[in-house]
Amino acid sequence: MLNGSLKLSLLECGCNVNDISIKLDGGASWLYQGLIDAFEGKIGSAVENAVSKKIRDAIIKLDLQLQSLPKEAPITNFAELNVTFVDDPELSESSLDLEVDGLFSAKHEAALSNHYHRLLQASSSCKEADKMVKISLQENVMKSASSVYFEANKMHWIVDKVPDQSLLNTAGWRFIIPQLYKMYPNHDMNLNLSVSSPPILNVEKQQIKAKIPLDVVIDVLDVEEVIPVACISTVISASVSPGISGNALTGYVKLNDITMSLKWSKIGDLHMNLVQMLMSTTLRTVVLPYVNLKLSKGFQIPVFHGYGLQDAHILCTDSWIVICSDVAPVKQFNLI
Template sequence: MWYLQTGPCDKGEKMLKTWYSFLLCWLSLRLEANPGLKVRITQKGLDYGRRIGMELLKQTVLKETFPSLSGQESFFVVKVNYVISRLRINAVDFPETSASFIPGTGISLSVAHASATISADWRMNTWLLSKHQGGITVSISGLFIAVIFEVSRDSTGHLSMSLHNCQLSINSIKVKLNGGSSWINSFLSGYLEKPIHTKLDKNLCLNIKYKIQMMDAQLRKHKVLSQIDAFAQIDYSLISSPAVFKSHINLDLKGAVYPVGNHTDPPFAPAPFALPNQGDSMLYLGVSSYFLKSASLAYYRAGAFNITISEELATTFNLNTALFKDFLPEIALSYVTACPALLKLMATTPPVVSLDADRCILQITGCVEVFAVLPNSTTQYIFTGNLTASTRANLTITRQKLIISLLLKRLQFSLLHSTLGFSKQMSLLENFVSYALRSAAIPVINDKLGKGFPLPILAHTTLTGPVIKINQGYLVISTDIHYKHEEGGDADLHSHS
C-alpha cells in the first residue's frame, strides 16, 4: 500500500491554508455586511401607515362577504336548526388605534373600543314547526384587538411578514330580529349571541393571520431587481433581517447597480454609514457612494459614456474639417474642400464618484478621436487626444426617482497622436473640446441618466417635500409620503398630527 507521510512542514502548511480559508470567508462575510442603501421608517411614518391602513381596512370590511353560519340549539325539549346567511357589515368604527415598534420583533397594532353593525338573513326550523325566517341585526361594541406582526428576511432577500401574536376581546354583542313569532325572536336573540361571540373569538385572529399571509405572498412577488433603463438594473434585496428599534425600523438593502444581463459584483465593497438620529420625517433613504460607484461602473461597462458626435448632434457649431484648421494648420492642406467630421469620445476607465459635504463630483477619464468623413462615406483618422473631465453632479428627485445630471466644471486635454503633426495652439484645441463636451456630449449623457434611479418605496406612494443632504461618502433623502389608492382616493396626511 502506498501512502504519503505528512511531516511537520506539511501539517503547518495545511494549518496555514485552513487559517487563510477561514480568514477569507470571514472577510467575505464582513464585506457583504454593509448595505449600499438604507431605508428607515420612523414612528411618524408608522402612524401615517396606521391611519391609511385603517381607512383601507374600513373600505375592505364594508365590501367583504362572509360565509353562512349554521347550527343547532335546544330550547327546552325542542331542538332548533338555524342558518344565518347573507352576512354583511353595514358600519364599522375604529375610534382608538395605535401602532408601535416592538424592538427585535416587528410592529404592534391595537384597536380599542371598536364597534360594528352587521345585518343578515335568518332561517330556522324544528320538527314541531314549519320553517321561519326573517332579518337580523347584530351590534358589536367594545371590540379590542392587539396584533403583533413579525418582520424578517426570506432566503431570496424579500421582506417577509408573519403573525407573531393576536389578542381579542368583545365587550358586548346584541342581536335584534324581525320576522317570525315573538317566542322565536326571543329564542334566537338569546341563543345567537353566544355562537356569534364564539365564531368571532375563533375566526377573527385566524382571518387576520390569513390576511397577513396574503400580504406576505404579495411581498414575495415584488421584484428585488429593478430595471433602470436599457443599460442597468438595481438590486434592492435585503442583506439582513430588518432591525427594529423603539423609534424606527431599518432596512438594509444591497443597493448594487449592474449592467443588464451581467450581475457580477463590483470589485469594491460598501463602506459602513449611519442614518441621522432624527424622526421629523416619515422616511429616510440613505444612498452610499458604493451605490453611485457601482452605477458608474455599470454604465461604463454598458458603454453609456461612449459617444460619437456627428454633424447632426453638433447643432451649435459646424463640425467639419475647416473647424480644425486653426488648431492644426496642416489640415487646410489635406482637406482643401471641407469634409464633415466625427468626434468619438470614449471613457477609458469607470468615472470616479466622490461625495463630499454638499457636493457630488464625477471625474471622467477618456480619449477623443477625430475623423474626417470623406465623400465616399469612409472615415479618415486625423488625431487622438486624452482628456480628464471633472463634472459636478446635480441630484434631484422627480417621479420617485433620483435624477443625476452632470455639469462640466474643468477639462484637461492633451494631444496624443496626429497624422498632421502637433498643434501649437493647444489652449484653443482644449477650449474647443471643452465646448464640444458641454454642448453635445454632456447633454447626451444626461439624457441617458435622465430616466433616473427608482427609489425603494411602496406602490401607490409618492414622496412629498424630499430633501437631499450630501455627506462624506453618502447622501440622505428625508421625506414624507403621500398615498393615493389605485381607485383614486387620496390620503395625503403628511401634515396631520
C-alpha cells in the same frame, strides 16, 4: 428576511374573550335568551377560534405578498436596480427602516452585492419632520450605475455640430496642426468622444466630484469615408450639483479642470498646448451644454406600486445622497 425577501412568521397567536353578553328583546326572547345563556361559553370559544384563524390567515397572506415583491426594478432597457433586502426591517415609534441593496446591474446579469450599512449623521437627516420617506443612497450606487452605462457603451458621443462650424474643418486647424491641413485641405471633421473607463464618482458635502477619462478621436470626413487621424487622451474633472424634479433625479455639471496628452497620431506630433486650448473650448461650449441638457431631463426614479415622489428635496453629505419626500399616486402627477 430570506434570500433578499421579507418573510413574516407567526410565532404565537391567541384570542381570549373575557366576557360576552347577548341580550334578546320581544316575543319569545325569554326562551331563546335561556338557550343563549346556556351556550355562552361555547359562543365565546367559537369567537376566540374565529378571530385567531383570521389573524393566522392574514399573516400567511401578507407573507405571500412580501415574498412576491420584485427583486429587480427596471431602469432602462439595459439596466436594472437590485431591490433585494439586505437587513431586517427596524420599526420605531414613528418610522419603518428598510434597507435594500440598491446597486445597478445590466439586465439579466447577477450583480455583486455589497452592503454598506452605516448610520447617517444627524446633519444629513430630513429637516422636514413631516416628510413621509427618506431615501439614502450610498455613493457606490452611483458607481455601479456608471459602470453599467459604460459597459453598455452609452458613454459615447460624436460632435459634428458646434456654434463655430469652422472648428470642424481642417482649415480651422491649419495653424494649430499644419500637417492635418496639408494632408486633408478643407475637409470636414468630427470629434469622436468615448469614455475610456467608468468615471470616478465621490459624494462630498453638497456636491459630487467626478473624474472622467475620455478619448477624443479626431475624424476627417473624406467623401464617404471617415478617417481617424489622432487620438487625444483626456481627463475631465468636474463637480455635479444634484437636484430632483418630480420623480426624476437631475443635475448640473461644472467643469473644474482638463488635462490632455497625445495617445496616438497619424499626422505627426501635435502642439498639445494649442490643441488643449481648442479642445477645451469645444468641451465647454458643446459637450458640457449637451450633458447638462440630458441631466436637466433627469433619470426617473422607479415607481413603487403606482406611487412616486412628491415635493422632494435632496442633499449631499460624506459618501451619501439623501432624498426627503412625500409620496403620491403617479396618476396624480399627470393631472398637474
